[in-house]
Amino acid sequence: MLALELLAxxxxxxxxxxxxxxxxxxxxxRMQGRVGPPxxxxxxxFVKLLSKDRIVPRASAxxxxxxxxxxxxxxxxxxxxxxxxxxxxxxxxxxxxxxILSLLTVASLLLMVGGASSGNPYAAVSLARGVSxxxxxxxxxxxxxxxxxxxxxxxxxxxxxxxxQRKSGPLALSSxxxxxxxxxxxxxxxxxxxxxxxxxxxxxxxxxYGFMIEYGGPYLALAKLAKSVSRFTAALLAxxxxxxxxxxxxxxxxxxxxxxxxxxxxxxITALGTFVARVRVRQVAGFYLRLPMVLALGALAALLLGxx
Amino acid sequence: MEVGRRLTRLPFGPLHxxxxxxxxxxxxxxxxxxxxxxxxxxxxxRGIEALAQTRNIVQVLHLVERVCGICSHAxxxxxxxAVESVAGIEPPGRALYIRTIVAELERLQNHLxxxxxxxxxxxxxxxxMYAWRVRESVLDxxxxxxxxxxxxxxxxxxxxxxxxxxxxxxxxxxxxxxARKWAxxxxxxxxxxxxxxxxxxxxxxxxxxxxxxxAVGPTARASGVDxxxxxxxxHAAYEDLRGAFSVPVLSSxxxxxxxxVRVAELAESANLLEAALDTLPSDRRSPPPPHRVLREVPEGxxxxxxxxxxxxxxxxxxTDGKGFxxxxxxxxxxxxxxxxxxxxxxxVELADVPAVYASxxxxxxxxxxxxxxxxxxxxxxxxxxxxLGKGCGAAC
Numbered sequence: 001m002l003a004l005e006l007l008a009x010x011x012x013x014x015x016x017x018x019x020x021x022x023x024x025x026x027x028x029x030r031m032q033g034r035v036g037p038p039x040x041x042x043x044x045x046f047v048k049l050l051s052k053d054r055i056v057p058r059a060s061a062x063x064x065x066x067x068x069x070x071x072x073x074x075x076x077x078x079x080x081x082x083x084x085x086x087x088x089x090x091x092x093x094x095x096x097x098x099x100i101l102s103l104l105t106v107a108s109l110l111l112m113v114g115g116a117s118s119g120n121p122y123a124a125v126s127l128a129r130g131v132s133x134x135x136x137x138x139x140x141x142x143x144x145x146x147x148x149x150x151x152x153x154x155x156x157x158x159x160x161x162x163x164x165q166r167k168s169g170p171l172a173l174s175s176x177x178x179x180x181x182x183x184x185x186x187x188x189x190x191x192x193x194x195x196x197x198x199x200x201x202x203x204x205x206x207x208x209y210g211f212m213i214e215y216g217g218p219y220l221a222l223a224k225l226a227k228s229v230s231r232f233t234a235a236l237l238a239x240x241x242x243x244x245x246x247x248x249x250x251x252x253x254x255x256x257x258x259x260x261x262x263x264x265x266x267x268x269i270t271a272l273g274t275f276v277a278r279v280r281v282r283q284v285a286g287f288y289l290r291l292p293m294v295l296a297l298g299a300l301a302a303l304l305l306g307x308x
Numbered sequence: 309m310e311v312g313r314r315l316t317r318l319p320f321g322p323l324h325x326x327x328x329x330x331x332x333x334x335x336x337x338x339x340x341x342x343x344x345x346x347x348x349x350x351x352x353x354r355g356i357e358a359l360a361q362t363r364n365i366v367q368v369l370h371l372v373e374r375v376c377g378i379c380s381h382a383x384x385x386x387x388x389x390a391v392e393s394v395a396g397i398e399p400p401g402r403a404l405y406i407r408t409i410v411a412e413l414e415r416l417q418n419h420l421x422x423x424x425x426x427x428x429x430x431x432x433x434x435x436x437m438y439a440w441r442v443r444e445s446v447l448d449x450x451x452x453x454x455x456x457x458x459x460x461x462x463x464x465x466x467x468x469x470x471x472x473x474x475x476x477x478x479x480x481x482x483x484x485x486x487a488r489k490w491a492x493x494x495x496x497x498x499x500x501x502x503x504x505x506x507x508x509x510x511x512x513x514x515x516x517x518x519x520x521x522x523a524v525g526p527t528a529r530a531s532g533v534d535x536x537x538x539x540x541x542x543h544a545a546y547e548d549l550r551g552a553f554s555v556p557v558l559s560s561x562x563x564x565x566x567x568x569v570r571v572a573e574l575a576e577s578a579n580l581l582e583a584a585l586d587t588l589p590s591d592r593r594s595p596p597p598p599h600r601v602l603r604e605v606p607e608g609x610x611x612x613x614x615x616x617x618x619x620x621x622x623x624x625x626x627t628d629g630k631g632f633x634x635x636x637x638x639x640x641x642x643x644x645x646x647x648x649x650x651x652x653x654x655x656v657e658l659a660d661v662p663a664v665y666a667s668x669x670x671x672x673x674x675x676x677x678x679x680x681x682x683x684x685x686x687x688x689x690x691x692x693x694x695x696l697g698k699g700c701g702a703a704c
Binding site: 028031032033034121122124125128129196197199200203204205206207208274275276277278279280281282283 | 316317318319324325326337339340427428429430431432433434435437438441500502503505506657658659660661662
């Protein structure tokens with residue numbers, strides 16, 4: 001039954017993610033005084049890329065290079081589907097929040113390793129950068145999620161966090177630990193989405209799209225889908241764990257949750273990425289070890305001190 | 309390609325999003341640190357100097373306008389001064405002012421374009437879009453004045469080919485006010501924390517390095533070299549307008565200083581434009597017709613220089629007295645700034661290479677020359693297009 005629900009949720013999360021990408025591009029363009037592409041442009045791009053030839057560099061480790069985008073997008077979509085199932089209340093597994101974040105981490109790592117296996121020196125530089133960035137933001141992100149969902153029942157589950165918020169209102173508005181954890185999570189979201197100012201792994205002018213440099217056609221379509229789903233899943237996770245609002249009916253609440261995810265992503269990813277410059281790799285690591293980490297640990301401390 | 313245990317050779321170009329024009333920076337990196345940067349050119353050689361020797365003096369005017377798509381006024385501006393100097397032609401005062409006005413408009417659009425490129429290099433797309441959008445208003449005025457946005461064909465030997473109407477003059481006066489606002493806004497943007505963090509202390513060129521490498525223009529002025537052709541070798545209307553502008557000079561020599569100098573120059577160009585428009589002479593006179601110019605230019609040689617947006621632009625012209633050139637030599641500001649780039653890139657982080665590279669505002673296609681290198685002795689010399697056409701033969 002769960003497998004069927006996950007299968008049904010997969011196209012839903014993929015569609016929502018690509019649609020958010022369209023909103024992101026449109027809003028970003030409007031903020032810069034441009035018209036921007038149509039909302040469905042990411043769908044056009046995806047379909048067009050799928051129809052292109054598959055090109056594999058001669059110097060690449062063929063198996064890793066070709067399978068990584070597929071595995072990465074499958075893992076990202078699975079993470080998003082698990083989250084949707086948890087929100088719908090049909091998945092009540094302890095620790096599913098940790099599982100979702102872990103799947104997103106492995107999806108990112110796989111893509112980097114796959115790209116680096118192309119043999120391109122820029123992809124190799126990007127992998128080194130990516131690993132450093134990944135571990136610097138994933139730690140505060142994980143702590144903030146744990147701090148948010150630890151009060152729910154069953155432990156560390158999306159369904160538990162939703163149940164709790166249906167009773168006592170949005171976590172970020174009703175507890176100090178929730179507010180601190182949301183702030184930390186929001187600061188980590190641009191790295192999850194690999195957007196400015198933290199897009200050091202795929203910076204066009206520095207590493208020529210980094211690990212994505214050699215990918216084209218269907219491989220690029222899947223790689224982009226993986227990134228897109230990871231980005232939206234992170235936003236949906238933030239919306240459901242911190243800002244789930246009881247509105248009486250479950251479908252309305254889910255719609256509000258999705259809308260909340262879009263708004264959070266627009267603030268944390270779109271607006272931030274439009275108005276600031278890219279930072280350096282060591283600045284990324286330095287940043288995450290300071291403010292987001294302090295906020296996440298503060299959230300955990302507040303929870304442990306019984307202020308939840 | 310592995311060089312040693314930790315050193316990696318990373319080709320930054322010749323086709324790279326950061327370089328725009330085809331140039332190859334072969335970087336040797338140790339992790340994220342650049343140990344050595346070696347610049348290789350030769351991808352866009354067009355043989356303009358050699359071609360100039362096969363055209364008459366008037367035709368060359370149109371040829372040199374095509375040396376650079378951004379400084380398309382600075383090149384003919386400098387060239388006509390060299391030829392007028394040989395021929396002893398005195399252009400009317402109004403023509404000199406119009407040349408100056410267009411030169412300053414060109415500086416405005418160049419610096420705005422450059423700010424956009426800097427924003428792009430830093431991943432700051434809003435800055436890129438803003439700078440390029442406001443640049444459009446400068447290009448619109450140039451188009452209304454001359455009929456073209458880029459290849460404007462303003463200069464003629466002995467004068468100019470376009471006049472300034474009252475309508476365009478009024479629009480320029482409004483533009484001057486806008487330019488001051490852009491300069492103030494861009495100055496604020498440069499001091500945004502993320503921008504400052506990327507540019508301050510990066511790609512430092514000390515004053516002594518700037519002098520020893522022969523850096524020019526904003527690149528040199530950001531390192532404390534107080535030199536500007538407009539003030540120190542005044543030409544056209546700059547002599548009259550000397551009191552209307554100052555030369556921004558900074559001492560820190562980093563990428564931020566180079567950006568700040570250019571932003572300050574936006575405001576100074578606005579001051580110059582305002583003064584030039586206020587004191588524009590009314591002696592309208594057409595330049596001499598081309599056939600007369602061809603007859604009247606004697607055999608001789610001359611040099612001229614102007615302050616192009618990127619720095620000092622130098623022309624040497626030798627005429628044959630029959631309406632042709634025996635030799636034309638162009639030294640573009642980028643050529644003068646490239647040795648400084650090698651100094652700036654030493655020990656920077658890989659992430660800073662695009663910003664440092666952009667900070668000299670390089671124009672590769674203006675700079676390209678072909679060198680013939682003797683593989684045995686290592687001796688090198690420049691060659692002409694005609695020689696290349698015949699094959700290097702004994703020269704190689």
